[in-house]
Amino acid sequence: MIDLLPPNLPYFASIALLLIGLYAMISKRNLIKKIMGLNIFSTSVLLFLIAMGYREGGAPPIEAEGVTHYVNPLPHALVLTGIVVALALTSFALILIINIYKEHKTLDSEKLKNL
């Protein structure tokens, strides 16, 4: 069954996530949904990077007796950085949204545009 799927499925999944996130960011009117879109969007990169580092049958990248075949550790380090960046962005965006709501009493981007 699994052989029927295209070989680069994880990459395709990350592209699908990217498009979903981008769609939510552009066309959703609620600012919170836009931020959810941003989160999906940045997660897609993380999925892509982590999938890139996988090697068929590789062990976790922690030195162990008698193991020489590990997965690539570098993307893991990059993904950690990516997660932290997304955390910083999201928290700042959320507090902005709270303050925007207090100021304008709405989160609808169409209504906010007319201010």
Added chain:
Amino acid sequence: MNPVVIRTITRVLVPFIQLFGLYIIVHGPVSPGGGFQGGVVVGSSIILVALAYGLDDAEAMVNHRIRIIMDCVGSLVYAGIGLLGIAAGGLFLQYGIIPLPFPPARINNLMIFLIGSAIGVHIMALVLSLFLHTAKEAEVDD
């Protein structure tokens, strides 16, 4: 709803969560984990307190001043260890050259451990700051 159940469970759980977080920080060099992950776990234990007991109790446990001090000291320790490399005559963030009575790989190991702890301290304060400020911002709404 009666919060007694939640509060009792929280009181029991918090030390264990913190212990687990510290374990993750300390075991960063040998097992999955490290400063970032452990710091987030420790920070989230206080977030649990904030959820169960209210923001003021969490604020009383780790107040704004302490959080900022932890933040800045964590970052400064990292940058300082980097600058130690320069002071010892090497390059920035070069650990092996720092004059300690160990073999270089051992010094590296020690410094990586120190850096992990610094990151842990920094992140636990920061995650808490992010949560508490955002939550307080949403609460003052009248």
Added chain:
Amino acid sequence: MRRINTILVLLVLSAIGFVMSLAVINMPEFGDINAPIHMHVAPRYMQMSYEETGVPNMVTAILADYRGYDTLGELTVIFAGGVAVLSVSGRKRK
């Protein structure tokens, strides 16, 4: 107007999706042991990191030693995020 906007958005998205799918199809296969990504820099981390850094966890070795400067930057990013939250919160109460 809204309809036109939606169509435009879908067009742009499908263009991005199309180009990226073409790129993905041409990528080395998922899990390929001999992909260039595993051949050039990574073997050093896999083989030498324990000797060179004294740390068995390669991800930690990369994060804190080989690419320690990135981690300093990462720390600074989240520090900036924290200061950013500080700078916007606690606005004048009425």
Added chain:
Amino acid sequence: MNLSLHYPILVIVILFAGAYLTLLLGLLNKKICYYLAVLFSFVSALFSIGLLLLVLENNTISYYVGGWEPPYGIELTVDPLSAFMSLIVAIIGFLVAVFSKNYIEHEIPLEKHPAYYSLLQLIIGGMQGALMTGDLFNLFVMTEIFSISGYALVAIAQKKGSLLASFRYLLLASIGTTFILFSTGFIYMLTGSLNMEDISNLLPLIDNPWVMYSGLVLLIIGFAIKSALFPLHTWLPDAHSIAPSPVSVLLSALVIKIGAYSIIRVVYTVFGERLSGGFEIIGVPLSWMASMAILVGSLYAIFQTDIKRMLAYSSIAHVGYILLGVSLASTLSLTGGIFHMLNHALGKACLFFCAGAVIYKTGKRNISDYAGLSSKMPITMAAFTIAASSLMGIPPASGFMSKFYLGLGAYQENWFFLAVILIGSLFGGIYFFRVLATAYFSSEKALYVDTKGPELPLSMLIPIVILAIASLTFGILEDVPVTLIEQAVELLLTK
């Protein structure tokens, strides 16, 4: 211990450490933060000057952070271009820190001063880091540092609309950074390396055009969002005009330049060898977008009533000039483009400082309120005139020289681009002349200006005067920067 070896890293780390210290000591005393920010940005600027002197001798300096040789560790590469840009960033960053004192006391409540000055150092440090790095992933991290600080600085004054402007900036710019990370992944997947030098050596051996070109295009889109190139500029006018004036200076004079610089880095240094001969794939679309940016930005600027908004639209046009020079890829046009980065940075910084000074003094920001201002604030308006003439391209000021180089380069390529530059300059003349005419020749008197005391506090006057003098000096002694830029361009084009 030879400190000169460590200049590249010290320029950056001093500012980061300064940012941490500022927040920490801000707990004790909020007044001290200003002096800390000035001190650290000054020390960093000193190191930056030293770095430029070193680069003039040695051409290119590499610094292996942590002692790991390049493909394994992170390398800082300082070539003449990055040293030149780093000096611009350091000097203008320092002047912004100096300028902030009175203006920020005026606009931001005291309890936020530590955060403001901390963010100020972070944004300058992030830009310095992005300029010096020789590693693709590190470029992403540094870009993220200065972007997040930028979003926060736009929102910090919490005036009407600033939160929304910051949010829009955040939303669009984070699409840009995610694209940058994605394409870093693409390139890493192809080559297995993150070091720019190493990638540029490996890329010609790789035969996988789809992945490579989509990576390149995503990278350019990402940095084009950062530098507000024409169709992606929508965040800029709000963010740059609503931010406090010192922040507008940082964003308008420096941050968008870093985007343009990164495009140069990516196209010429990373992909230079692979693209040699086939540069048109990227250059042609980029040059048309840049031309549109010049025309649209200048046209919009004419119809603005708010001075800072007008300056913001003018920035869109000037990014167009810079990227037009970059995309034409000849020695002349590239020299013009890079020289224009200097001139636009000096000129736009001076203009935003002047606009900020007028806001500080009178609270007015409409162009019509400038009537009769020349007699009340003579030094400010004189500096405004010099900076504006530099951006218009009127001879004694430095902007003329860079537009001259750009025009020559454009004429070699296609008469159309020359026409675009001339029309853009004409529009530039119109919108700046409108302000100058109101300020100098209007019969109304600016009665609302308080004429008691000096025109401006010294901390505001000195940066304005320095920038105006610099604009004039580089117009007369254009040899000094041009020799350096030609050295940089030669290094970029020989790839």
